[in-house]
Amino acid sequence: MSDVFFVGCGPGDPELITVKAKKLIQKADIVVYSGSLIPEPILKLCKKGKLYDAAKLVREEIFDLLYKNAKKDKLVVRLHDGDPSIYGAIKEQIDNLEKKGIESVVVPGVTAFLASAAALGTQLTLPGITQTIIVTRAESRTKVPKREKISELAKHKATLIFYLSVHLVNDLVKEALAGGYKKSTPVAIVYRASWKDQKIVKGTLNDIAKKIKEEGVTKTAIVIISNVIDSTTYEYSKLYDKKFSHGYRKAKLN
Numbered sequence: 280m281s282d283v284f285f286v287g288c289g290p291g292d293p294e295l296i297t298v299k300a301k302k303l304i305q306k307a308d309i310v311v312y313s314g315s316l317i318p319e320p321i322l323k324l325c326k327k328g329k330l331y332d333a334a335k336l337v338r339e340e341i342f343d344l345l346y347k348n349a350k351k352d353k354l355v356v357r358l359h360d361g362d363p364s365i366y367g368a369i370k371e372q373i374d375n376l377e378k379k380g381i382e383s384v385v386v387p388g389v390t391a392f393l394a395s396a397a398a399l400g401t402q403l404t405l406p407g408i409t410q411t412i413i414v415t416r417a418e419s420r421t422k423v424p425k426r427e428k429i430s431e432l433a434k435h436k437a438t439l440i441f442y443l444s445v446h447l448v449n450d451l452v453k454e455a456l457a458g459g460y461k462k463s464t465p466v467a468i469v470y471r472a473s474w475k476d477q478k479i480v481k482g483t484l485n486d487i488a489k490k491i492k493e494e495g496v497t498k499t500a501i502v503i504i505s506n507v508i509d510s511t512t513y514e515y516s517k518l519y520d521k522k523f524s525h526g527y528r529k530a531k532l533n
């Protein structure tokens with residue numbers, strides 16, 4: 280019996296894969312991958328193995344593929360876009376394998392919100408603005424606990440990041456305003472971050488819904504609501520302040 284590897288392959292740019300993930304895909308006997316968000320050049324790394332598109336399979340078929348092949352001592356890779364732990368449904372797969380005596384190993388990847396921040400050239404926390412990042416999603420068929428209502432999360436005025444929600448942008452705006460954000464709060468949408476057809480749409484809570492509609496973005500995007508976007512009012516970091524001493528440097532007082 281072999282372990283099963285749950286591997287994140289990054290947000291889209293094939294060069295944003297880890298060395299570990301690349302080696303595993305190259306050596307794999309079986310790769311079960313998460314549909315259209317896995318770029319072709321990454322699937323091509325799998326030279327000798329057999330590829331299965333998980334988008335065409337139901338849960339039980341995926342469980343079966345992973346289990347039967349691991350039992351035969353095959354190198355099994357369950358390939359996820361971004362990072363497997365972010366909206367990746369890995370827990371149910373790991374638990375099912377564990378019940379049958381098979382161990383899992385998780386290999387992290389660059390998740391879409393980090394690729395989106397990179398595309399925007401922004402820092403997600405800024406002194407004087409916010410030191411907190413909230414990663415969430417709007418409610419649709421998957422229920423979100425009541426205490427995590429967007430209007431409640433918005434009260435923190437932290438950097439709000441949404442997966443799986445761009446098609447519900449009207450709800451995001453309504454809830455963010457209900458939570459106390461001003462209409463002028465900046466919003467950025469990154470569609471297919473790090474892919475060749477990446478698109479950035481920027482606006483405010485006042486006009487972002489209209490802009491997204493005009494651009495026709497309905498999926499595969501990260502929505503960021505935050506005053507860190509294009510901020511001009513942040514404070515400089517303490518770490519590099521000449522008056523600040525720390526373990527590696529004394530303050531330079533003149």
Ligand SMILES: C[S@@+](CC[C@H](N)C(=O)[O-])C[C@H]1O[C@@H](n2cnc3c(N)ncnc32)[C@H](O)[C@@H]1O
Nearest residue numbers: 361362365366390391442443471472499500501
């Ligand atoms: C099921 S979740 C999987 C997330 C993935 N595990 C990750 O860590 O990025 C799919 C959602 O991730 C976001 N997403 C995935 N790849 C993206 C990309 N390259 N650019 C923007 N958003 C992306 C979209 O919100 C999409 O609806």
